[in-house]
Amino acid sequence: MKDRFSTDEYIEVIGAKENNLKNISIKIPRNKMVVITGLSGSGKSSLAFDTIYAEGQRRYMETFSAYARQFLGTMDRPDVEKIDGLSPVISIEQKTTAWNPRSTVGTTTEIYDFLRLLFARIGDAYSYETGEKMVKFTEEQILDFISENYKGKKISILAPIVRGRKGHYRELFEQTRKRGFTKVRVDGSILDIEANMQVDRFKTHDIEVVVDRLRADDDKLQRITASLTTAFKMGNELIFILEDDSGEVKTFSKRLVDPVSGISYEEPSPNSFSFNSPYGTCPSCKGLGEVFQVSYDKVVPDDSKSINDEGIRPFGAVRDNTTFDQLRDIAKKFKFTFATPVSDIPEKALNLILYGVNPPAKNHISTSSMILSMISVPRVCSTC
Numbered sequence: 001m002k003d004r005f006s007t008d009e010y011i012e013v014i015g016a017k018e019n020n021l022k023n024i025s026i027k028i029p030r031n032k033m034v035v036i037t038g039l040s041g042s043g044k045s046s047l048a049f050d051t052i053y054a055e056g057q058r059r060y061m062e063t064f065s066a067y068a069r070q071f072l073g074t075m076d077r078p079d080v081e082k083i084d085g086l087s088p089v090i091s092i093e094q095k096t097t098a099w100n101p102r103s104t105v106g107t108t109t110e111i112y113d114f115l116r117l118l119f120a121r122i123g124d125a126y127s128y129e130t131g132e133k134m135v136k137f138t139e140e141q142i143l144d145f146i147s148e149n150y151k152g153k154k155i156s157i158l159a160p161i162v163r164g165r166k167g168h169y170r171e172l173f174e175q176t177r178k179r180g181f182t183k184v185r186v187d188g189s190i191l192d193i194e195a196n197m198q199v200d201r202f203k204t205h206d207i208e209v210v211v212d213r214l215r216a217d218d219d220k221l222q223r224i225t226a227s228l229t230t231a232f233k234m235g236n237e238l239i240f241i242l243e244d245d246s247g248e249v250k251t252f253s254k255r256l257v258d259p260v261s262g263i264s265y266e267e268p269s270p271n272s273f274s275f276n277s278p279y280g281t282c283p284s285c286k287g288l289g290e291v292f293q294v295s296y297d298k299v300v301p302d303d304s305k306s307i308n309d310e311g312i313r314p315f316g317a318v319r320d321n322t323t324f325d326q327l328r329d330i331a332k333k334f335k336f337t338f339a340t341p342v343s344d345i346p347e348k349a350l351n352l353i354l355y356g357v358n359p360p361a362k363n364h365i366s367t368s369s370m371i372l373s374m375i376s377v378p379r380v381c382s383t384c
């Protein structure tokens, strides 16, 4: 990736004399992993920390106002003639203490926290279903939309209260009627709310309350505003506007919503971009970047061995328990013994032993986490 903050290909250090450095001039290629090696005392740290890093820090400090700088203290210029092509610097201590897979260069330096904030504030959300840009509306914007697009047309303002769920909804109809509404839209048809009204409890339904039904003229804007407020409250920040003649329905939400499929997201927040937060983490690897997958070769490392010889490793030595009782039953049914090499156990029987009666998925063997760690291998997560 080209570094967009710099046009230089090198960091050029000219005449470095800090500590024991003897007037050293070097060019360090940018955007490359560069290692400085050498004998103890040869000046590796003097070059990396006391010259390059120190100069980067000093230039950063200079960007603050004089007022702010008086609290930060001054930083001395390192003893070097010139450094060109320097970008903002960070220095990470090498630590050999507890290794944690959730620590990265980003989290250790706290740069990740700033990036998360930046993404949350300037990011645009796109629907994972359709790829459409997600949109959200204010009541004023919807009002403008109505007066521009529906002038003189008859519209219904709908508040969705049931979205694709089963039930008879008798109480819900009754409550809605008591609140003074006379019509609902059930699975696309507008109906009058009647006493003891209910729908087929075994089918999934979409139900909206018809909050208002009117001709959208400019003199009705006040009434439309009031109806939008009511509808947003009932529909939990989501409303539909139905144009009666064409039957066309438009979705409006105060939350981010995919204009095509109607799915809605929460506002992006710094948490959404954290692999260490349940709100942002990848659901398959929990943010670690790799998943453990059971490996057949670890379960059966040597198929010339029999069950007696611990050929199926997680079972261990033959003993008296339910597991081995079940194995004995399988062996009897498929006509093999515990002395049969695993390679000679009929495939059907082996599948039954490894994957169970109703295999959930290939490679999925249910077992304790201790055994799992013994028989599985890490793989790069394919979801994130």
Ligand SMILES: [Zn+2]
Residues within 6 Å of the ligand: 282, 283, 284, 285, 286, 287, 288, 289, 290, 381, 382, 383, 384
């Ligand atoms: Zn993942």
